[in-house]
Amino acid sequence: MIAIDYKDSRPIYEQIVEKFQTLIVKGVFEADSQMPSVRSLAMELSINPNTIQKAYAELERRGFIYTIKGRGNFVSSGKEYLKYKVGEIQIKFDKLCEEAESVGVKREKIAAYILGKEMSL
Amino acid sequence: MIAIDYKDSRPIYEQIVEKFQTLIVKGVFEADSQMPSVRSLAMELSINPNTIQKAYAELERRGFIYTIKGRGNFVSSGKEYLKYKVGEIQIKFDKLCEEAESVGVKREKIAAYILGKEMSL
DNA sequence: TTAAGTGTACTATTTCAACTAACACACTTA
DNA sequence: TAAGTGTGTTAGTTGAAATAGTACACTTAA
Numbered sequence: 001m002i003a004i005d006y007k008d009s010r011p012i013y014e015q016i017v018e019k020f021q022t023l024i025v026k027g028v029f030e031a032d033s034q035m036p037s038v039r040s041l042a043m044e045l046s047i048n049p050n051t052i053q054k055a056y057a058e059l060e061r062r063g064f065i066y067t068i069k070g071r072g073n074f075v076s077s078g079k080e081y082l083k084y085k086v087g088e089i090q091i092k093f094d095k096l097c098e099e100a101e102s103v104g105v106k107r108e109k110i111a112a113y114i115l116g117k118e119m120s121l
Numbered sequence: 122m123i124a125i126d127y128k129d130s131r132p133i134y135e136q137i138v139e140k141f142q143t144l145i146v147k148g149v150f151e152a153d154s155q156m157p158s159v160r161s162l163a164m165e166l167s168i169n170p171n172t173i174q175k176a177y178a179e180l181e182r183r184g185f186i187y188t189i190k191g192r193g194n195f196v197s198s199g200k201e202y203l204k205y206k207v208g209e210i211q212i213k214f215d216k217l218c219e220e221a222e223s224v225g226v227k228r229e230k231i232a233a234y235i236l237g238k239e240m241s242l
Numbered sequence: 243t244t245a246a247g248t249g250t251a252c253t254a255t256t257t258c259a260a261c262t263a264a265c266a267c268a269c270t271t272a
Numbered sequence: 273t274a275a276g277t278g279t280g281t282t283a284g285t286t287g288a289a290a291t292a293g294t295a296c297a298c299t300t301a302a
Contacts, residue, residue, distance in 0.1 A: 011290055037248060048292045053250075070248050070298035082224055089221050090234070090242045096217060097235055100210050103203060111232040113211070114218055121211045132261060158277060169263045174278075191269035191277050 001036065004045055012047060016055035017062075024064050024075055035065055035073040122157065125166055133168060137176035138183075145185050145196055156186055156194040 002019050004012055023029060038056065042049040056073050059065045063084035066076050100110055105121050112118045123140050125133055144150060159177065163170040177194050180186045184205035186194050221231055226242050233239040 013290075038250095039248080049249090050251095050293085051291060054290080056249090067249070068299085069250080070300080072248055085224050086221075086226060086242050089217065089224070089226070092217055093221075093231065093235065093242075096210065096213055100207075100214075103206050103210070105207060105210070107235055107237075110214065111235050114214065114228055114232050114235070116228075121207050121214075134261080159279095160277080170278090171264085171280095172262060175261085177278090188278070189270090190279080191271080193277055 002041075002045070004047070013051050013055040013058070016052065017058045020055070020059055021062070021064055025078065025081075027078070029075045031075055031077045033075050035075065037072055123162075123166070125168070134172050134176040134179070137173065138179045141176070141180055142183070142185055146199065146202075148199070150196045152196055152198045154196050156196065158193055 002016065004015060008015060020035075035056070036044070038049045038052040042052045045052075056065065056067070060067055060073075063081040064076060065073050067073050097107060097110060100121065101107070109118065109121060113121050123137065125136060129136060131139075141156075156177070157165070159170045159173040163173045166173075177186065177188070181188055181194070184202040185197060187197050188194050218228060218231060221242065222228070230239065230242060234242050
């Protein structure tokens, strides 16, 4: 179902996150279908269940899956992810705007720049 | 002139950067005045010259000082820093806007949000 | 109630990148 | 030429992140 690339320098859990994210975004899994259990996938890949657990926790944080304790992990609908993602971006814009204002760049100027009406801030 | 706090968990070079940045922003140093040499400051603080070098390289990257090989490091005018800082912020806005567009958020919407005309993205 | 499945928490170990140091080199000025 | 300056390369240290080991807790079905 999924394979680890040991030539890849990235951590194992990150590779797993990335692969499932791609599959889910592509719509390979049906919404609410069950993910492989942490143990079975760990067994299959010959790694520790905690590493799968870490990957699944990250996938949940990103809104790709949801967990029911004692039952398993399940695929959530793509919309959940989009909502989360947009929320994260909004927070980043908030912080960046504050940073810009702290060096004297007004919001009007930022908006104009984003709309392409100004060449620079 | 400056002191290292070994109780502080941050790396030494970062502490040095932060302290000089504060002093320069406050206008304690005249523009074009000479910074302590990497060796003299290293001696004074009983650390390795390379650590000072690293701090100075970062201060130069941020536009606070400039280097003349064989002569020393010198304080640059505050305006240089502002220019650099605004440039960095601009790059961050560029990246963030691309990220937003990749999940379907239009630039018009972003601009409206920044101006407070929309409650969320 | 029990057994076999599920996720979770805690701790220990390993690994790797960041930090710092040692030292040699190159440029500038007097 | 000597004494100051910054720079580059390499090596050692160290602390946080990643992974593993193990025990615990929840869910379901027989």
